[in-house]
Amino acid sequence: MAFAQRSVSAGASPISDPIKVMVVDDAVVIRGLLTRWLGEDKGIKVVGSHRNGKMAVEDIEKSNPDVVVLDIEMPEMDGMTALPLMLAKKRDLVVIMASTLTRRNAEISLKALSLGAADYVPKPESTSEVTTSVDFRRELVDKVKALGTRAIRMRGPARTMRAETSAGRTAQPVQPVPSRPTTDTRASFRGAAQPAAAAAGGRKFQTRPYSSARPRILAIGSSTGGPQALQEVMKEVGTAMNDVPVVITQHMPPTFTAILAEHMGKAALRPAKEGEDGEMLKPGNIYVAPGGKHMVLEKEAGGVKIRLTDGPPVNFCKPAVDPLFDSVAKAYGSASLAVILTGMGHDGADGVKTISAGGGSVITQDEASSVVWGMPGAAAATGVCCDILPLKDIGPKISRILKGNTR
Known part of the structure; x- marks a missing residue:
């Protein structure tokens, strides 16, 4: 498994209503197992369990789930056929695709994201592996909770206020824990640190000049919601990356990362591939960290090369963003530009501090445009980011910076 997270996104308000979930899988053992795992969490209520997409579509309006965990391959109506029908019946429905780690299913899962699915969970290939996989269970539950909580909150403050008032408490937004203040003494930065930058929800965060x-x-670095966000960014950046290589860590398992690299190449109209151990970076090329390996950079005479390591997960992730960012700071110093996009957890927060301490620049995605504001929220809370931007503005901003203009 590429990663397993333990916490819901930073900055999310608690929701007293349980997250209503429907499970759709043709394998009775798997369906029963997922239903039991989800039902054991106090914040989740399973409201439907079906063996094919047709039955699930017919039950959407009655069960009214917040989240559907949807298998891909099923008789009578498969997941890809059911997906648009479900979304047509309930526009704010969160659909999480569940598929085994085959190339075909990886392709289908990424296509599902472009058609409206919120995310995916890669299933182990055999029933016995599913039964014993702690990582799969944790990832499933955490994604349901993170995405379901966001969906409920996005329906408006009125519902959240009603839910929390009915529980006998006043709604209070949860603030990210700020990092310790640091002093910026680097000559590579223009001027003093800026006092604050506004992010979604009215919170203020310290920022620094580029x-x-x-x-x-x-x-x-990116995670939940990352493939869609990366696609949008790379479409914009492709024309501006003539003189720089692009390195990406997206929390994904093997097979998925190879296909993601292909998609990034098509979006940017640039060569793109999984990074290979010992490979020298080339300007204008995109390198994606392969699932199950950490990708780091190593400076040597004549350039910078990729190293793949098989160490333990970092922040419960493998590949992880922090090791990549740490190595980028060592290899490139003040000439580093790092970006944190949507994702669960806090991977990358330590790495952006390393980038900043080395004189580099950091951009993070804002809360409103993030599928989950965990990673970017944690990065924003460090106080070392130069900008906290909506997704639509990140690609154009990167393009300007790569051309020498930080305004």
């Missing part, structure tokens, strides 16, 4: 050094690399 490095005066023109970037020689672009490093991006």
Whole structure:
């Protein structure tokens, strides 16, 4: 498994109503197992369990789930056929695709994201592996809770206020825990630290000016919601990355990352592939960390090369963003440009501090445009980011910076 998270997104308000979930899988053992796992969590209520997409579509309006865990391959109506029909019946429905780690299913899962699915969970290939996989169970439950909580909150403050008032308490937003303040003494930055930057929800975060050094690399970290966000960013950045390589860590399992690299290449109209151990970085190329490995960079005479390591998960993730960002800072210093996009957990928060301490620049996605504001929220809370931007503005901003303009 590529990663397993333990916490819901930073900055999310607690919801007293349980998250209503429907499970759709043709395998009775798997369906029963997922239903039991989800039902054991006090914040989740399973409201439907079906063996094919047709039955699930017919039950959407009656059961009214917040989240559907949807298998891909099923008789009578498969997941890809059911997906648009479900979304047509309930526009704010969160659909999480569940598929085994085959290339075909990876392709289908990524296509489902473009058609409206919120995310996916890769299932182990055999029933026995599913039964014993702690990581799969944790990832399933955490994604249901993170995405379901956001969906409920996005329906408006009125519902959240009603839910919390009925529980006998006043709604209070949960604030990310800020990092310890640091002093910026780097000559590579223009001026003093800016006092604050506004993020979604009215919260204020400390920001810093961009490095005066023109970037020689672009490093991006992302997780839940990342494939869609990366696609949008790379479409914009492709025309501006002539002189820099792009390195990406997206929390994904093997097979998925190879296909993601292909999609990034098509979006940017640039060469893109999984990084290979010992490979030298080339400007204008995109390198995606392969699932199940950490990708780091190593400076040597004549350039910078990729190293793949098989160490333990970092922040419960493998690949993880922090090791990549740490190595980027060492190899490129003030010429580093790092970006944190949507994702659960806090992976990348330590890495952006390393990038910043080395004189580099950091951009993070704002809360309103993030599928889950865990990773970008944690990065924003460090106080070392240069900008906290909506997704639509990140690609254009990166393009300007790569061309030497930080305004």
